[in-house]
Amino acid sequence: MKTKLIMIAALIGVMAFGSCKKDYTCTCTTVIGSASTTDAHQINDVTLPDAKNTCDNYETQANNSYPGGTTCHL
Template sequence: MKKLVLGFSAIALLSLASCKKDYNCECTYQNTGNTTIKEDKPINNATLKDAKNTCDDYETSGAFTRTCTLL
């Protein structure tokens, strides 16, 4: 019985932990000379949701539009 309780406790603890890992955000835009530029922006030790939000924050519009994709 003690092993069963310990096993369930371990599973419960692991299910509460969020999975954090490293992601890469790739952004593309065109400069004034119409040259397409790609930038890689690493996002370290983040959950998928946080990485998506950070990558979305890198996008810009205005004088030039930068589009970013989470890889």
């Protein structure tokens, strides 16, 4: 019984911290020929999955808008 209570408490703790909203920085590097540029985008008060989706969207938009290749990561 005691083990079950500890496991339930641990699961609740993981769920609580897993959905925590934080600030993230998405760093995008664009390479055109031999030149490259790096931009940082602040993504504030979101969960990690939402930050990853937003960062992926920055990459997609850049690749659709500019020649060359852009890669973004948190």
